[in-house]
Amino acid sequence: MATKQNRRWKTLDKDLSRISMAEQATATAARPLVKIGLTLVLAAIAATVAMALSGAVTGMATLVLGLAAGLYMALSIGANDVANAMGPPVGAGALRVGQALFLAALAEIAGAVFGGQAVTDTLTVGIITPETMLTGAAAARMMMAALLAAATWIMLATLASVPISTTHAVVGGILGAGLVSFGADAVNWGMLFDIALVWMIAPVLAAACAAAILAAVQGLIERAPDRTRAMRRGIPLMIGIMAGLFACYLSVLLSGGRGHPVFSLLTGLVCGAVCWALARPVIRRQIASSGTGKATLKLALGLPLAVAAVLVSFAHGANDVANVAAPLSVILRATGFGAPLAAMPLWVALIGALGVAAGILILGRRLVIMVGTGITRLSPIRAFCIACATALTVIIASWAGWPVSTTHITIGGVFGVGYWRERDDRRQTARRNESRNESRNAGDASARRKDTLPPEELHRRRLVRWSHLVTMLVAWVVTVPISAALAAGLCAISIALSANG
Structure with a gap:
């Protein structure tokens, strides 16, 4: 009995330690990207010097350097973040690695093309506000410094096996370069405060969503009197709801917010009904082939988990590709190749999306195998709840135009699932103990439960959980100022060289 209780206590700690190990594995697996990044950056610098010596157009050299840095950023994003979405379904056996x-590559491209405009606008004109300043050589220099600073910090963090957020690095780079280029008055401090607030709120929202989804799965399916019948009804319904909500969101997105709400709602209902109808025979065959019990529930959740993982990849593409597309949009416009200030050329979004897809296909296989089968082998139930919460939170953030960290939101989902499991487990244990009268101290089941582990062990585990929050906070506190300082230094050097020239 004590062993079973101890396992219950360890669930959250195990999941959180798996996420930490996944981050370390990501940093280790991404080390080959450092060589690629150095090669691209050095090649771009050499091209810049050659063009300057030959009297070529400076704008073309700036464009080449920007594309090289942007390509490295896109490869890093694709290689590093694919495991967040696809590690759990691969580990659960819902999808093969290939x-x-x-699917991740396709979903990332679709997310960048159809949903990347709002976050790109925020990074383009939201942090450095005056539109008149975001033109000409100064704007190109600012975004070039931001890109190079973010890429440099990512390379250094990768060498040190420190997990960081690309989003935080780019935001910090734009801030530092903008301060040097245009001064503190040009910075939208209110927008920066809002972005930082969203960085703190988003993991909490993901935790609440993950806990609510887990509670629904437990109440409607896992603890139903007839679990087989509940699975046949509930799992296709979950797939239909997920597909319907996503179709409704996509309808609003494609209409630019100008479509009629009734049309978007009908689109979601039709798509949800079709996916529900298609999922019913698949789930029935899975249940019929595997019998009853928890193993059947885990197998039947494979399809919803795969759908949720694809939605996570779409949401990630809509949010993180802006880290590449926004600086490139400004550089292109400043060098005479771009579109108006508030518009992101489609081909720029495609460049970023294809770079991310290339990182996924070329460099993501080893990491997905490592994370999915060796580290983050979460149960399909927990993985499904976390994936759904992550997809929903990132989609909401992308729709609102907020740049967020998918990894930190995933950690928020892990916290939500873990705390709900422990809270529910204590409640269920208390009820069982009261009904069986196993103790003379009636009504003190919660205290008896806590006594199953020594106080120092309970204290240590609380510290383990808080250590993950501290890690997230350190990543926020360190990445933004360091990337800002690097961008400010690069921008200052560029200004000095231009003045001397």
Whole structure:
């Protein structure tokens, strides 16, 4: 009995330690990207010097350097973040590695093309506000410094095996370069405060969503009197709801917010009904082939988990590709190749999306295998709840135009699932103990439960959980100022060289 209780206590700690190990594995697996990044950056610098010596157009050299830095950023994003979405379904056996990489690449491209405009606008004109300043050589220099600073910090963090957020690095780079280029008055401090607030709120929202989804799965399916019947009804319904909500969101997105709400709602209902109808025979065959019990529930959740992972990849593409597309949009416009200030050329979004897809397909296989089968082998139930919460939170953030960290939101989902499991487990244990009268101290089941582990062990585990929050906070506190300082230094050097020239 004590062993079973101890396992219950360890669930959250295990999941959180798996996420930490996944981050370390990501940094280790991404080390080959450092060589690629150095090669691209050095090649771009050499091209810049050659063009300057030959009297070529400076704008073309700036464009080449920007594309090189942007390509490295896109490869890093694709290689590093694919495991967040596809590690759990691969580990659960819902998808093979090749299928996961292919679906992730397609979903990332679709997310960048159809949903990347809002976050790109925020990074383009939201942090440095005056539109008149975001033109000409100064704007190109600012975004070039931001890109190079973010890429440099990512390379250094990768060498040190420190997990950081690309989003935080780019935001910090734009801030530092903007301060040097245009001064403190040009910075939208209110927008920066809002972005930082969203960085703190988003993991909490993901935790609440993950806990609510887990509670629904437990109440409607896992603890139903007839679990087989509940699975046949509930799992296709979950797939239909997920597909319907996503179709409704996509309808609003494609209409630019100008479509009629009734049309978007009908689109979601039709798509949800079709996916529900298609999922019913698949789930029935899975249940019929595997019998009853928890193993059947885990197997039946494979399809919803795969759908949720694809949605996570779409949401990630809509949010993180802006880290590449926004600086490139400004550089292109400043060098005479771009579109108006508030518009992101489609081909720029495609460049970023294809770079991310290339990172996924070329460099993501080893990491997905490592994370999915060796580290983050979460149960399909927990993985499904976390994936759904992550997808929903990132989609909401992308729709609102907020740049967020998918990894930190995933950690928020892990916290939500873990705390709900422990809270529910204590409640269920208390009820069982009261009904069986196993103790003379009636009504003190919660205290008896806590006594199953020594106080120092309970204290240590609380510290383990808080250590993950501290790690997230350190990543926020360190990445933004360091990337800002690097960008400010690069921008200052560029200004000095231009003045001397």
